[in-house]
Amino acid sequence: MIYIPKRVLFEEKSLDYPIGKNLYKIFNNKDTEIHILKSNRVTQIPGDSPLNQYVEGKNSLVIRVRKNQEFQSCKPSAHYQLPLLSGCAGKCEYCYLNTRFGNKPYTTIYVNVDDILQKVKSYIEERKPELTLFEAAATSDPIPFEQYTGSLRKAIEFIGNEEMAKLRLVTKFSQIDSLLGIKHNGRTTIRFSINSKKIIDEYEHGTSSLKDRIDASKRILDDGYNIGFIIGPIIIYENWKNNYLTMLNELRDRLGQEIDSKISFEVISHRFTTAAKNKILEIFPNTTLPMTEEGRKYKYGQFGYGKYVYEKDSLEDMKLFFKDNIKTLFPKGEIEYII
Ligand code: SF4
Structure with a gap:
């Protein structure tokens, strides 16, 4: 799935940077609308209904220079978010x-x-001798845009030279x-977010x-990266166990049974x-996403707002299912959590 935007909006000073110049060169063609922003506000994206606005938004790229602000924290999974971009090309219904x-x-x-990576460097120095962990996909999926920017590659190589830092990201691409x-x-650890074929086809x-x-993930593993899988959101529907088992088997068959490296699994139920x-x-x-409150339990969240999660019995059943099957199919796999 190659992402091709319908319109690209450039902040004027972004054109002074190699990535800005390159993006302008790539998209300055008859099929793409180009806008030069005169202010911080983005007013050029049309849309006369919620769906239309959503789709037009997803079809738009805004190219900016990041101000020298502090990075957002990314607890508990990392110390800082790595702000190369924000947003995503996907249109998952539950996102x-x-x-x-x-x-x-x-x-x-x-x-x-380069400025962003200098800031990365200053955080690493500040925290030494402690390790500093950065997350490159906290508010984005960077992979579909990488072919146009090369910035993730640059960040991965930068962290590769820093003994006291690690990078992680997650993708559906x-x-x-x-x-x-x-x-x-x-x-760097690259995690792939996967789900049963039915859930991917219906909602992602x-x-x-899934196959791609x-x-x-296999190619990333063979290239010596650490890899992991986020399985979720797990949705309970007729035949869900069969479908998720097929997915796990497909993963095992493709990765090979005798995987030497440690592979992490994070399993997240729908909420x-x-x-x-x-x-x-x-x-x-x-949408056919199951979002009726009956059959769910209201759970107060860490940040003050509550979530509807599956009832205790269903959750226990789900936990057991994934624990058993991951253990059997990936004896060296490590389940980080099932929630
Ligand atoms: S790929 Fe991830 S970030 Fe993008 S729309 Fe889907 S769930 Fe959201």
Whole structure:
């Protein structure tokens, strides 16, 4: 799945940087609208209905220079978010970003990667002798844009040279070619988010297929990276166990049974907040995502807002299913958590 934007909006000073110049060169053609932003505000994205605004937002790239702000923290999984970009090309119905980017969820790409990496360096120095962990996909999936920017590759090589730092990211995309054969020095972990074929087909629009994600993970593994899988959101439906077992078998068959490296698994059951449900219904009024409160348990969250999670018995059943099957199929795999 190659991402091709319909419009690209450049902050004027972004054109002074090599990535900005290159993006202009790539997209300045008859099929793409180009805008030069005169102010910070983005007003050029159309849309007369929630779905239309959402789609037009997803079709838009905004190219900016990142100001020298502090990085956001990324607890508990990492110390800092690595802000190379924010936004995503995918259109997953359940996406956690749906309530985050307003009605027109465009992707912002930052062109001053050297400045951002200098900031990375200063955090690493500050925390020495402690290790510093950066997350490159906290508010984005960087992979579909990498072919246009090369900034993730640069960051991976930068961290590869830093003994006291590590980088991680997660993706639902398979265009990882430019990350192969580079000097990552085993300091980056790439996790692939996977799900049963039915859930991918029904809800993860605009992302790579399960097969392509698995193939990409194998190539990343063979290239010496650390890899992991986020399985989720797990949705309970008729035949869910069969479907998820097929997915795990496909993964095992492709990766090979005798995998030497440690592979991590994070398993996440489906949950929703009232705000997310309302937003999803606005964009996808006919969604079949299971979001009725009956059959769910309300769980108060860490940040003050509650979530609807599966009832205890269903969750226990799910935990047992994944624990047993991952253990059997991936004896060297490490389950980080099942929630
Ligand atoms: S790929 Fe990830 S970030 Fe992108 S829309 Fe899907 S869930 Fe959201």
